[in-house]
Amino acid sequence: MTALTSPPSPAVIRGWIAAAGRSISPHFPLETFIARNPVADYETLDWEEAIARIARDHGILMSLPEQRLRDLHARGRISPADLRAALRFAVPEAGSSRVLRVGGLSTTVGEVLGHDLLVAPPMTAASPQPTPAARLSPRIHARVDDLTSRWIAMALGTAPWSRMGSGESMWAAWRRLAALDPTLSRRVRSGIRNSSDDPAAAIGEALARWDLDGIAAESFLRAHILALPGWAALVRHTATTGVDLTALVAIRATLERLLLPSGAALPEPGWSQTATVDDATRISAVARALGVDATASEVRTALRPVLSLIDPAARLAVWQEAYERKVARELAPATAPVLRPSEPKSRPLAQAVFCIDTRSESYRRHLEALGAVETLGFAGFFAAPISFRPADGSAEVASCPVLLTPRVAITESSVERDAIARWKRQRAARVERDATIDALKESTVAPYAFAETAGWVLGAASAVRTLAPEGWRALVSRMRPSKPSTHVDANVVFTLEERVLYAETALRMMGLVDNFAPIVLLTGHGASVTNNPFASSLQCGACGGHEGEPNARAAAMIFNDPETRDALAGRGIVIPADTLFVAAQMDTVTDEVTLLEPWAIPATHETAVLELTRRLEAARAADTADRGSSLPGAGGRHGAIRDTERRSADWAEAYPEWGLVGNAAFIVGQRSITAGADLGRRAFLHSYDAAADPDGSGLETILTAPMIVAQWINAQYSASTVAPDRFGAGPKPLHNAIGTVGVLSGYGGDLRLGLPWQSVGVGRSARHEPIRLQVFVEAPLARVNDIIDASEAVRTLVINRWITLRVREHDSARWMRWGRYGWQADDLDTHDHPGALAPEQSTTKEIPR
Amino acid sequence: MSLTELTPMTKIEVVVASDDVAEVSALMQSLGARGYTAITGVAGVGHHGPRGGRLLFNDHDTLTLLVTVVAPEKADAIVAGIRPVLDHASGVMFVSPTSVSRADYFA
Numbered sequence: 025m026t027a028l029t030s031p032p033s034p035a036v037i038r039g040w041i042a043a044a045g046r047s048i049s050p051h052f053p054l055e056t057f058i059a060r061n062p063v064a065d066y067e068t069l070d071w072e073e074a075i076a077r078i079a080r081d082h083g084i085l086m087s088l089p090e091q092r093l094r095d096l097h098a099r100g101r102i103s104p105a106d107l108r109a110a111l112r113f114a115v116p117e118a119g120s121s122r123v124l125r126v127g128g129l130s131t132t133v134g135e136v137l138g139h140d141l142l143v144a145p146p147m148t149a150a151s152p153q154p155t156p157a158a159r160l161s162p163r164i165h166a167r168v169d170d171l172t173s174r175w176i177a178m179a180l181g182t183a184p185w186s187r188m189g190s191g192e193s194m195w196a197a198w199r200r201l202a203a204l205d206p207t208l209s210r211r212v213r214s215g216i217r218n219s220s221d222d223p224a225a226a227i228g229e230a231l232a233r234w235d236l237d238g239i240a241a242e243s244f245l246r247a248h249i250l251a252l253p254g255w256a257a258l259v260r261h262t263a264t265t266g267v268d269l270t271a272l273v274a275i276r277a278t279l280e281r282l283l284l285p286s287g288a289a290l291p292e293p294g295w296s297q298t299a300t301v302d303d304a305t306r307i308s309a310v311a312r313a314l315g316v317d318a319t320a321s322e323v324r325t326a327l328r329p330v331l332s333l334i335d336p337a338a339r340l341a342v343w344q345e346a347y348e349r350k351v352a353r354e355l356a357p358a359t360a361p362v363l364r365p366s367e368p369k370s371r372p373l374a375q376a377v378f379c380i381d382t383r384s385e386s387y388r389r390h391l392e393a394l395g396a397v398e399t400l401g402f403a404g405f406f407a408a409p410i411s412f413r414p415a416d417g418s419a420e421v422a423s424c425p426v427l428l429t430p431r432v433a434i435t436e437s438s439v440e441r442d443a444i445a446r447w448k449r450q451r452a453a454r455v456e457r458d459a460t461i462d463a464l465k466e467s468t469v470a471p472y473a474f475a476e477t478a479g480w481v482l483g484a485a486s487a488v489r490t491l492a493p494e495g496w497r498a499l500v501s502r503m504r505p506s507k508p509s510t511h512v513d514a515n516v517v518f519t520l521e522e523r524v525l526y527a528e529t530a531l532r533m534m535g536l537v538d539n540f541a542p543i544v545l546l547t548g549h550g551a552s553v554t555n556n557p558f559a560s561s562l563q564c565g566a567c568g569g570h571e572g573e574p575n576a577r578a579a580a581m582i583f584n585d586p587e588t589r590d591a592l593a594g595r596g597i598v599i600p601a602d603t604l605f606v607a608a609q610m611d612t613v614t615d616e617v618t619l620l621e622p623w624a625i626p627a628t629h630e631t632a633v634l635e636l637t638r639r640l641e642a643a644r645a646a647d648t649a650d651r652g653s654s655l656p657g658a659g660g661r662h663g664a665i666r667d668t669e670r671r672s673a674d675w676a677e678a679y680p681e682w683g684l685v686g687n688a689a690f691i692v693g694q695r696s697i698t699a700g701a702d703l704g705r706r707a708f709l710h711s712y713d714a715a716a717d718p719d720g721s722g723l724e725t726i727l728t729a730p731m732i733v734a735q736w737i738n739a740q741y742s743a744s745t746v747a748p749d750r751f752g753a754g755p756k757p758l759h760n761a762i763g764t765v766g767v768l769s770g771y772g773g774d775l776r777l778g779l780p781w782q783s784v785g786v787g788r789s790a791r792h793e794p795i796r797l798q799v800f801v802e803a804p805l806a807r808v809n810d811i812i813d814a815s816e817a818v819r820t821l822v823i824n825r826w827i828t829l830r831v832r833e834h835d836s837a838r839w840m841r842w843g844r845y846g847w848q849a850d851d852l853d854t855h856d857h858p859g860a861l862a863p864e865q866s867t868t869k870e871i872p873r
Numbered sequence: 874m875s876l877t878e879l880t881p882m883t884k885i886e887v888v889v890a891s892d893d894v895a896e897v898s899a900l901m902q903s904l905g906a907r908g909y910t911a912i913t914g915v916a917g918v919g920h921h922g923p924r925g926g927r928l929l930f931n932d933h934d935t936l937t938l939l940v941t942v943v944a945p946e947k948a949d950a951i952v953a954g955i956r957p958v959l960d961h962a963s964g965v966m967f968v969s970p971t972s973v974s975r976a977d978y979f980a
Contacts, residue, residue, distance in 0.1 A: 035904050035950035039957035042900050046961055068963070242957070260896075268899065409930065427933040529929060721929075729930035814923055816963075817934035 031232040032241060034224030038270055041227075044246035045269045047081050051257035051777055053765045056569045057560035058426045061739030061826075062257070062751045062777055071344075071796075071825040072114075076337035081250060083152035084747040085340065088794060090146035093343040097142075102346045110345035111137055113843060115333050124330065127316035127323035136330045139313035140339065144306045147336035153247040156234055157280045160288050168279045169252060173772055175202070175275060176255045179267050181762040195223040195271040202275075215282040223274030230277035234290060248276045253750065254775030258765055306331060341825075344796070348688075352798045352828065353852040355689040355707050357697035361836045372398045374543040374636045375536065379404030379564060379572060380708040380730055381549060382687045383612045386650055388709070391643035392699065397636065398541070400534050400695060401709035403566040403730040404548050406579035407530035408514065410434045412570075415444060415510050416451050423567045423574045425733050432517040434578050436510050443508040450505050489675060493554070494666075497673040509623045514578035515585045523582045524591040530579070531597055533722040535694060535713025540603040542632050546580050547617060548572020549610040555675035557761050558753065558780055562612065562683050565733055573609045577620055580607040604629050613681045614668040615644040651705065655679050656786050678756045678782045685784055687741060688795040690734045690827075692726055693802030697835050708734045712803065720807040727801070727808075728815050735797050735827055742794035744778035745785065753780040797827040805831055805840065805847065812842075879972035882979055883948035884940065887955060888915060889964040891937045897958060898939060904954045905947040907979055912938040921963065942971060942979045 032040070046065040052058040061067065063082070066074040078086050087093075096102050111134065112119040118134040126136070157165035179194045192200075202208070203217045220226045227245070231237065236244050249256045249269060259272050307327050311318035318324075334342070373396040378384035380401045388399040405423065411430035412423045415437060422430050438444040464474040489496040515523065531537055536544075550571030551562035560569040567575055582588055583605035592599060606629075607620040617640040619625070625633050648664035656679050658667060671680045682705075689707040691698055698709060710726055717723055743751035753759070753776035754769040761767050766775040784792040801808060808831045812819050821827045822842050830839040830850055841850035885906075889897050891913060898909055915938045916926035928935055943951060948968065955966055973979055 033950065033953060035954040036957065038900055038903060039954035042896055042954070043957040043961040045896075065961075268903075270903070403930075407930070425930065427931045429932050725929045728928045728934065732931060732934065814926070815928075815934070816921070816924055817931070819922075 031228040032237060034222055034228060037224040037227050037231070037241075037245075040242050040245050041224075041249070041269050041273055044242060044249050045256065045260055047246055047250055048253045048257045048260065050261035051254065051766065051775070052261055052426075052569070053258075054557050054761070054767075055560060055764050056422075056426075057558060058569055059561065059565060059733075059737040059740040061736060062253075062743050064736075064739070067820055067824060067826050069824060072335075072338040072341045074824070074826075075340055076335075079147075079149035079337070081153060081246065082253070082747075082750060083149050084750050085147065085149050086743065087340055087344045087746055088347070089148075090340055090343060093340075093347060094142060094146075096347065101350070102343070103350070106349040107141065107342075107346040108134070108138070109349060110342045111141065113345060114338060114342045116844075117333060124326065126314060126326045127311070127320050129314055129316050131314060133330055133333070136310060136314065136327065137334060139310050140306070140331055140334070141342060143309040143313045144331075144336070144339065145309070147340050152250055153243055155244070155247045155251055155276075155280060156288075156290055157284060158247075158251070159290065160284055164280070164283045165251075167283060168276055169774070170772060171202075171279055172252060172272070172276050173255060173774060176252075176259065176267070176272065176775075177762050177768075180258060180262060180765050192266070193271060194267040195226075195274055196221070198271070198275050212279075212282040216278065219274075219278050223270045226274040227270070227277050230281045233281050244277075245273055248273045248280075251276065252774045254766065254777050257777055258775055303328075303331075347793075348795045348798065348828070349852070351688050351706070351793065351795050352830075355691070355703055355798060356800055356830070356839060356852050357691060357693065357701075357802070357835070359832070359836065359838055362694075362696045369539065371539070372396055372541045373632060373639075374398075374545055375400060375541045376545040376547055376636075377402050377406070377534065377536075378547045378610070379549050379566060380690075380710045380734070381564065381566075381612075382684045382705045382708055383549070383681075384547075384610075385703050385707055385709055386705050387610065387615060387643055387647045389700075389702065390646035390650065391639060393646070394639045394642055397639055398695070400536060400711040402530065402534045402711060403733070404564040404572040405566045405575045406546055406548070406572075407526045407533070408434075408575045408578040408582070409526075410514070410574060410578055412436070412512075412574035415448070415507075417448055421568070421570050423570050423572075425566050425729060426568050427729060427732060431522070434512045434514055434517060434574055436512050436574070438508045438510040440508040444510070447505055447507055454504075493673040493675065493677075494670055497554075509621070511621065511624075512574065512577045512581060514581040515588075518582065520587055520591065523585060523588045524595070526579075527582050527588050527592060528595055528597060529722065529725065531592075532717045533725055534711040535716040536711070537597050537713075537716045540599055542602055542604065543629060543636055544583070544603060544605045545608050545636065546576045546583075546605060547608045547610050548574075548576035549612050551612045551681060552672045553613060553680045554673055554677070556680065557759055557767055558783070561779060561783065562681065565737055566730070571609065573607075573620055576607040576609060580605040580621075602628070606633065611672070612683075613672040614665065615647045617644065651682070654682065678780075679786075682791070683779075683783050684737055684741060685792045687734075687738055687797075688793065689798040689800065690731055691800045692723070692731075693800070697802060712801075714803045714807070720803075720810065723801070723803050723807055724811050724815070727811050727818050731797075731799060731827075732817060732821075735821060738795075738797040739826075740778055741784060741792050742796070744781075744783065745790045745792045745794045748778075748781055748784070751778045752776070752784070753778050756780045756782045796825070799827050799829045800839070801829070801831045802833075802835065803831065804833055876972065879974055880976035881945065882942045882971050882973050882976070883945045884942050884967075884969050884971040885948060885951055885955075886967040886969075887939045887959075887964060888917075888936055888966075889939065889958075889962065890933075891935045892933050893958070893962060893964070894937045894939065897955065900954050900958070901939070901941050901951055904950045906941040906943050906951060909939050909941040912940070919965070924963075942973060944980050945970075 049060050049062050049064045063078055066078055075086055118137050120133055123130050124132055157168055175198055199216055203213050231241050259267055259269055307324050308318040310327055311323050316323050375398045377400045378388055380403055391397055392399055409424040409428045409431045411420050411433045413420045413433055413435045424430055464470045549564050553559045563569050564572040589599050608617050609620055610617045648668050652658050652664035652667055671677045686706045691707050692710045692712045694713050695711055710730055753767060758769045759767040769776055784790055812822060822829045829842045832839050839850050840847040901909055914927040915936045917924055924936060952968060959966060
C-alpha cells in the first residue's frame with residue numbers, strides 16, 4: 025500500500041467530521057431528555073431517499089420490515105384499497121388505465137407494481153458502513169469499541185475512579201493516561217505517546233495509513249462516528265466542553281491503527297457497501313405472479329421499465345404510506361358539519377386548558393362527558409418561555425420547549441420567610457444525606473464498611489419499599505415537612521409589553537377570545553415515577569422535559585394581572601372581571617389534578633372551584649379505568665386509581681404509564697371537530713379557531729413550534745420501535761445509568777439512545793405503531809400555503825414527506841392533502857374509491873425546492 | 874486615523890441554521906478564530922426560496938449569521954473546515970478582505 029503523498033489538512037478533517045457527525049442527532053442527557061428524530065439531518069432528503077441513505081449509513085430500516093408489512097396486508101391490517109391508494113400516490117402512472125402487453129398478457133402498470141409490492145425480494149439494510157477494523161478483525165473492532173466507550177464514559181460520566189484534569193481536553197487526557205494502560209501492548213502505548221497532540225492530525229495519520237482521501241476519507245470518518253452512535257450523539261450535545269467528535273474519532277482511529285497488524289491492508293472492493301437487490305430475481309418474481317413466462321426475453325423487456333418506476337426504498341415507502349392510511353382515517357376529524365346550538369351557549373362552569381400531549385386526550389374526553397366544563401388544548405408551557413428557579417434552591421431549569429431559549433428567569437419564593445427558610449434547611453439536609461450515601465456506595469472501599477454498618481437499616485427499608493410501595497411513599501411524605509405557600513414572580517420579570525404579547529398570542533392561538541368561564545384552568549402536567557432514569561421522557565415535552573407546574577403558575581399570574589387584562593381589552597379580548605385563571609397540574613401516572621396555588625383562590629370562586637374539583641376527580645376515575653386496562657399487569661383488586669398510585673410509587677415498576685405511545689396525529693382546530701370521538705390517546709390536540717386569528721400568526725406559531733415538537737416526539741417513538749437495538753434504550757431491567765448522561769445495557773458498550781423498550785412495547789411485541797405524524801389543520805388553505813412558503817422547517821417536513829399534512833377550510837369540506845403536485849383531494853372516508861388521490865384533481869402549485 | 878493605518882484581515886461570514894451555530898462556531902474557534910459575532914434571526918431569499926426570519930416560539934429553525942475576522946493566513950484553514958459542513962447542510966459563506974484597528978484582537 026502506498027501512503028498518501030499529501031494527507032488532508034487538519035482543518036479539512038475537522039470539517040469532514042462536523043459534516044459526518046450530522047448523521048446522528050445530538051442526544052440530550054437524562055435530566056433533560058428531549059425526544060428527537062435520531063436521524064433528523066436526513067429530513068432534508070425525500071422520505072424514500074432517506075430510507076435508502078439511513079439503511080446504508082446505519083444499517084437499519086426506518087419502517088417496519090417489508091415482510092412484516094406484507095404479513096399485515098395478508099391479515100387485513102393494510103387493506104388492498106389503501107395499498108392501491110398509496111401506490112398511486114407514489115407512482116402516478118399506477119393510476120393509468122393504459123393497457124400494457126407483457127408476454128401476451130394485457131395488464132396495467134398498477135397491476136404490475138401491485139404484484140411487485142407483494143412478491144419482490146424484500147428490501148433489507150446492509151450492515152452499517154464498516155471501519156477498517158470491522159472488515160479486517162471483528163475482535164479488534166470490538167476492542168476499539170470497548171476501549172473508546174470506557175474513555176467517553178470517564179470523560180462524560182461520573183466515574184469515581186478517574187477524572188480528566190481541569191481544563192484538559194479529552195484527547196490530551198487520553199494520550200496522557202492511555203499511554204500508561206497496562207492492558208495495551210508496549211507498541212500501542214508507544215504509538216499513543218508518539219501520536220500528534222492535535223487530534224485532527226492524528227486522524228490524518230490514520231487516513232494516511234489506510235490511504236484514504238476524499239469521499240473514502242469521509243466515509244471512514246462517518247463509519248467511526250456511527251460505530252458507537254450513542255456516544256457520538258452525546259458528544260455532539262456536549263461538543264463545546266472539550267469532548268468533541270474530533271477527539272472521539274481520533275481515539276478510535278489511533279487505537280485501530282495501532283492495534284491492527286502493521287502490514288494489514290484493506291481488501292477490495294472499497295469498504296463502502298450498499299444493500300443491493302437482484303433485479304433479475306425481482307423481474308422473475310413479478311412475472312410468475314402475473315402468470316407469464318419469467319424466462320421470456322420479451323416479458324423481461326416489458327417488465328423492466330415498469331419496475332424501474334419504483335426502487336426498493338420507494339416500495340417500502342409505499343407500504344409505509346398504506347400502513348398509515350388506516351390510522352389517518354381513524355383519527356381524521358370527520359368531514360361533516362358540526363352541529364352548532366342555535367341559541368347562545370350557557371356559560372360553562374370552567375374552561376380547562378390541557379397540554380396538547382396525547383395523554384390529555386382521553387382525560388379531556390372523560391371530563392367533557394361530565395358536562396359544564398369545556399376543554400382546550402395548548403402547548404403545556406402556556407406561552408411562558410421561562411427558566412425556573414425553585415424555592416428549594418435547586419438548579420435553575422429551562423422550562424420551555426427545547427426549540428426556545430428562555431426569555432426570563434422566574435423565581436419561586438414565599439412571604440412566609442421563617443417557614444420557607446426552615447423548609448429549605450431541612451431539604452438541604454436531606455439532599456446532603458442522600459449525597460453522602462451515594463458517595464459511600466460508589467467509592468472504592470467504603471461500600472463494604474457501609475454495608476456492614478448501615479445495611480440492616482437500609483435492607484429493611486428496601487424490603488418495605490418493595491413490598492408496600494404506596495405505604496413507603498406515604499410514610500416518607502408524612503416525615504417530610506410540608507412546603508409553605510409560595511408564589512412566582514412572572515408579573516415582575518415580564519414587562520407589561522411581554523405579558524400582553526404572550527397572553528394575546530396564547531389566547532388567539534387556542535381561539536379563546538370570548539365567552540370566558542368563571543374559571544379557566546391552566547393544567548400543566550408531570551409524571552410522578554420512582555427509580556426511573558427516563559422520568560424526564562414522561563414529563564412535559566413543551567417544558568423541556570420538566571413538569572409544567574412553573575409555566576402554569578406563571579401563565580395564570582399573567583392572565584390574572586389587571587394591567588395585562590386592560591391592555592388585552594384594548595386589543596379586542598375582554599376577559600370578564602369574574603374570570604379567574606387557576607394553575608393546576610395533572611399527574612399523568614395517576615391522573616390526579618392538583619391545584620397549584622389553592623391559597624390564591626378568592627372566596628368568590630370557592631364554590632365553583634369545589635364543583636370543578638369534584639368533576640376532575642370523577643374524570644380521573646373514568647380515565648384511569650379507561651387507560652389502566654391497557655397497562656401490563658393491570659387488574660388489581662383495589663381498582664384503577666389505586667393501581668396507578670402503586671405504579672407511581674413502585675421502584676420496580678417498568679410500566680408506570682404508557683407515555684405517548686401510539687402518537688400518530690396532530691389535529692389543529694376547534695374542539696367541536698373532535699369532541700366525543702375516542703382517539704385512543706393517539707392525537708396531539710391543539711385548539712385553533714381561524715376567526716380568532718385574523719392575521720394567521722397564531723397558526724404560523726402552531727405549525728412552527730408545537731407541531732415541530734410533536735414531530736420530534738413522533739419520530740423518536742417510531743425510531744425506538746422500528747430500530748430498538750440502535751435507536752432504542754433497550755430493556756429497563758438491564759439499564760446501567762452513567763451519571764446523568766444516559767444508560768448502558770449492562771456493564772459496557774454504547775450509550776443507549778431513544779426510549780426504553782418498555783416505553784414502546786411489551787415482551788416481543790411493539791405496542792407503538794410507527795406512523796409518521798398525520799397533521800390535520802382546519803384553516804384557510806391560503807393561510808397554510810403562506811406558512812409553508814415562509815417556513816423552511818415546515819416546508820422541509822411536508823415536501824419531503826416526513827409528515828403528512830391535510831388541510832380543510834371548514835368542517836364540511838373535504839380534506840386536501842399536500843402531495844407531489846400540490847394540494848390533492850384526499851378522501852380518507854371513502855373505501856369504495858380508494859384511488860381518490862387522482863393526480864388529475866391536483867391544483868398545481870410551484871414549490872420552492 | 875486613516876484607512877492605511879488599519880491592519881488587513883479576512884472576514885468570514887457564514888449563514889447557518891441556528892441549530893448548527895454551536896457546532897460551526899466551535900469549528901471556527903478550533904481552527905484559529907479568536908471569536909465571532911452571531912446575529913440571530915436573519916432572513917432572505919435564496920435558491921431554496923424564502924429563508925429565515927424570527928419565529929415567536931422557535932429559535933431552533935431560524936438562521937444565524939456568524940461573523941469572524943482572522944488574520945489572512947488563518948482564513949484558508951477556516952474556509953477549508955467549514956466547506957464540508959456547507960456541502961451537507963443549508964447555509965452560505967462569504968469571504969472578503971477587511972481592515973481592523975485593533976489587530977491584536979483578531980490575530
